[in-house]
Amino acid sequence: MKKVKTRFPPSPTGTLHIGGARTALFNWLYARHMGGTFVFRLEDTDRVRSKEELVQSIVDALNWLGIDWDEGPFYQSQRLDVYAEYTQRLLDEGNAYYCTCSPEVLNEKREAARARGDNPLYDGTCREKDLGPSPGAVVRLRSPRTGATVFEDQVKGPIATPNSQLDDLVIARSDGSPTYHLAVVVDDITMGITHIIRGDDHVSNTPRQIILYRALGVEPPVFAHVPMVLGTDKKRLSKRHGATAVTDYQGLGILPEAMVNYLARLGWSHGDQEFFTLDDLVDKFSLENIGKSAGVFDPARLLDLNADHIRSTDTYRLANLVLPHLEKRGVVPGDNKRLIEAVETVQPRSKTLEEMAEGLLFYYKEFEGYEEKAAKKFLTPDGAKWMSLLARALEGVDVTDQYQVEAAFQKVMDETGQGFGKIAQPVRVALTGKSASPGMFELMRVLGNDLVRARLARAIAHIGD
RNA sequence: GGUCCCAUCGUCUAGUGGCCUAGGAUAUCGGCCUCUCACGCCGAAGACACGGGUUCGAACCCCGUUGGGACUACCA
Structure with a gap:
């Protein structure tokens, strides 16, 4: 039998959108699965609508997704x-x-x-x-x-x-x-x-x-x-549906492998399997399992899959990936080791890299104020009292050592008769500004001695005002 | 209008005549776990568009209806 050869021929009259990306992916997957060749070609015979910068954006999008080609790009205009x-x-x-x-x-x-x-x-x-x-x-x-x-x-x-x-x-x-x-x-x-x-x-x-x-x-x-990819209103996907260019999702903090996974599952299936790595897809992709009817693009599914992929990605790579999203927020972490540790604490609670960057912020920036509801509920006179006791118990303690921190908490619990949660909540707000955060011990470990002490003091002073 | 395509939970789908009182995932809701939020786990609700056939038996096959969609350019 002849060796398989597929192709992806977009016309550079727009950026690569969800539907086009899926077509590209299917062609690429099929070629790779069959050990064949994949060709990239540009149908730019429409001279008025075709633009060179759009060629670049399509190439960028393909690169991001990890779709490479064996031949091309060929230009019809040539x-x-x-x-x-x-x-x-x-x-x-x-x-x-x-x-x-x-x-x-x-x-x-x-x-x-x-x-x-x-x-x-x-x-x-x-x-x-x-x-x-x-x-x-x-x-x-x-x-x-x-x-x-x-x-x-x-x-x-x-x-x-x-x-x-x-x-x-x-x-x-x-x-x-x-x-x-x-x-x-x-x-x-x-x-x-x-x-x-x-x-x-x-x-x-x-x-x-x-x-x-x-x-x-x-x-x-x-x-x-x-089949086509539709918007939530079952109409053909277009700009009206919000983000439709694949690179939009890069900016939103979607991992390329999550996008690929999602795209593949939109219109193609392999039994009940939902989670796929690229290699998995290359291995299992087949034309027979492509569905016949059009599908609606569902961002919620993409997000969920992205969370799954984030959870299964090693923290070293995640740290690198989240960097631009941090820089966007004015944070340039110098210490890579600390970043990786910080990432580890937010990894299971981030659906996107954007969320991750947002959740990482308190490690690097002094937050403006406390989350209103959290402050009202936890930054109370009682809270101040407990935090003062904790601050004292923490004297001479290395907060990056969980056992020592636990002992300090235990001491306050004994002194006050309060449970761990009662004491931890005000502390959480004091340290992160919010009532939701990574676990207390990992939080303190990454924050370090100076910040933990300073923020405790700051919160106590805040309550005193 | 014509030709062609499509039709399972809100959404993505499994299902290729008996395993289907229709499975999974997601979203939603409830519970458990628990230092918060997530994660995880358990549970609830939720679909074969309709009507005829064929068959001992139909989500699966055939016909029709309805509803979507594509094409119908000296666009791609």
Whole structure:
């Protein structure tokens, strides 16, 4: 059997969004799973809408996700001569012809047909005229008039379209440039693509492209059409749905492996398994297990998966990943060892790197004030009394030594007859500014002797005011 | 309008004729654990769009209905 070769061909008219990223991922996974080749290509024949900086943003997004390519990037805009060559060949062999119908006339005919209730197809006015090239003429493919075009979609099953519903599509514009259909087909042929995994919105284009393959005397590749990704309102995902670019999620503190995991599970499944590493996916990915129906993008699921991945990532890497999110908040931790220890304390309670950075702040910055509700409830005269006792019990104690700290707490508990929780809550607020935080002992260990003492004193003074 | 595609809990899904009084995950709610918050654990609620067939038997097969969606460009 031929070696598998897939491709991802975005057009650089926008950033890489969720749906595109999933398509890229599926192609990449399939190639990797099959030990095949993955090609990256840019469909930039739309000169007005294509932008070079968008190419870069797509590349960045792919890199972030960990999707690499074996060939490319190829630019369609640099392959114009190839398309021209194939167009000429189609012309020479009688599989294409020049058409001089004006857009205006075509439009009128289309509208008339629609009004009549017919499918608005090109009526073949120039099909048998045997016209030569002329300014303003386009090239059309000569498609079969009868019969049906059938293909076996790897996810949808057999799909048949009557050829009577397919008209002679334009393959070269009047300025000589290729249209999308010609360009993709020629590219996929010349690049030796064996499997085309793309969005569901291309199913109805597929028969036309198959006709083109046949006209070129080439056996069409295998097609697999992946259903669309929808927004919460079940409409096609768009900017209206908030963050839709994959890099938005990078900024939000999503781990790339969580994104990949989520994307893979949106539309593909492997029994009941929810958590996947990249290697896992490469190992288990298959076309057969792609679902047939469209799926809604659910940020809650992404977040949950992200939390799972955060929990299973080693703290060294997490520390590096959270750095930019800390810097964004004006924190530049100098001590890497301390950062790693701090990260460890917030790791199980962070859904994103943003949350993690937020939860790390009190280790590095003096907080402005105390959380209002927490202060009201815990920074009371009793609280001050207990904290004073604790401060005294802590004299000469190394707060990074859990056993010594426990003993100090025990002493206060004995003196006051209060339980651990009673005493710990005011202390927690004093040390972190909030009523929710990592555990008391790990908290103190990372904070260190100076900060623990200073913040205790500060809180006691605060209550005294 | 025409052609094509799709249809299981709110959401992502398992399910490929008997294992389904439909499983998992997430979100929601309740409880346990506990120094707080998380994590973890236990539990509740929650779906086969509808109608006909086929079959001893249908979430699974067929037809229809309804509802979504895609395409219908000298855009990709």
